[in-house]
Amino acid sequence: MPIELNIDGTLCRAEEDELLATVLLRQPVPxxxxxxxxxxxxxxFCMMGVCFECLVEVDGVKNQQACLIRVKDGMRVNRGLK
Incomplete structure (x- = not known):
């Protein structure tokens, strides 16, 4: 079932329970x-929670591993890119 989440202020569609890292890798700037x-x-990098290269802020909580988090409707993600 499709859901919407907010990535850096932009609405993005994803499938419910999809890993956040896979959604982020599909973005124009992955x-x-x-x-x-x-x-x-x-x-x-590793996609299994070992390397910590996929850290993002999720719903106001910093340093979350995107490869271990399943997306939810209305989730707010901030990558903190410069």
Missing amino acids: LFRNHPVDDSPRAA
Whole structure:
């Protein structure tokens, strides 16, 4: 069943219970965050919760692993990209 979530202020459609990382990888800019030290762009790597490259803010909670979170209708995601 299709749902809508908000990614960086833009409405996005996804399938209920789809992993957030797969939805983010389908976006026009498939990046998740910028590295805190050198500001390099980061995206999902391992897709199993080991590498922590997919950290995003979900519903106001920072540093959530997108590869482990299932999307829900109305979810708000902030990637914090520069």
